[in-house]
Amino acid sequence: MESLSTATDIADIRGEVTELIKSIGTHMRLRFVSCVAEVGLTPPQAMALLQLSEPISMGNLADELVLDASYITGIADQLEERGLIERRPDPGDRRRKILALTQEGQRVHSGLTGELDVARSPAMDALTDRELIQLRDLLVKVMQALDSESR
């Protein structure tokens, strides 16, 4: 009898954990959307801009963001129109174009990075250093289980 009620409790806690991860993820996403809106960017524009710490070819950017190349063209157009990035020729392959931040792009990039910097987010201030490490270790285990699941 006791084992039965324990099993139920554990199932409940799994459900709680799932809900918590979902809620925290939603919070993070909303925070991202509102941060990028403040600097006048749409989420995909911001995702691309944030990837440009170093210049990168359009194809590579598509790979890193897991987006189709044709979509990257449009995002690049928008960021270029706003003067945040520029397309440079690739010396050595004239098909390729390298995207790089302009000076203004640098400014927005830095501002956004700072704004989003999780280290400055009060989100995890509620945890002591020891708890934070515990949390990290537990999430790593869950993530590993998910990765080996993969079906």
Add this chain to the structure above:
Amino acid sequence: MESLSTATDIADIRGEVTELIKSIGTHMRLRFVSCVAEVGLTPPQAMALLQLSEPISMGNLADELVLDASYITGIADQLEERGLIERRPDPGDRRRKILALTQEGQRVHSGLTGELDVARSPAMDALTDRELIQLRDLLVKVMQALDSESR
């Protein structure tokens, strides 16, 4: 000097935790999308169907899913065409329509609920009961911090 390097490490771990929550959230979302696709539903259709354990008015469904009422009309149309739900009049308010599962809808709803049941997901099998409770408690703290942040 030691405090400086410690501070950096903690910042790194915060970043790790953020990334982990993002990754686990992505896994969960992909799992949801593939589960609902198996029963031939789009994600919004599934979200609506899963809410129908009990009959509910269209407006209330819109509130619960945080979607506009006009969008609910379309989703309800699709689920009704597939014979999974029906619109019933509300005795007492003739403007209102109550959505309820058909018998076939019941079947799909049960199947999907079982498929998605977190208690049966191997995701958290990597954790002992004690670790699971620890994880829940830590996530609750993070969530509370996020809630009081709210700006």
Add this chain to the structure above:
DNA sequence: TATTGTTATACTCTATAACTATA
């Protein structure tokens, strides 16, 4: 006058297919 649901419409995010210039 306010609320429920519907319609028409439009916008964002994203992919596919066909094309061009280059390799």
Add this chain to the structure above:
DNA sequence: TATAGTTATAGAGTATAACAATA
């Protein structure tokens, strides 16, 4: 022949505005 980027287009998800019926 294959690859990088572009264009045109289409589809999913979602919202806004205007409207009809009812409250």
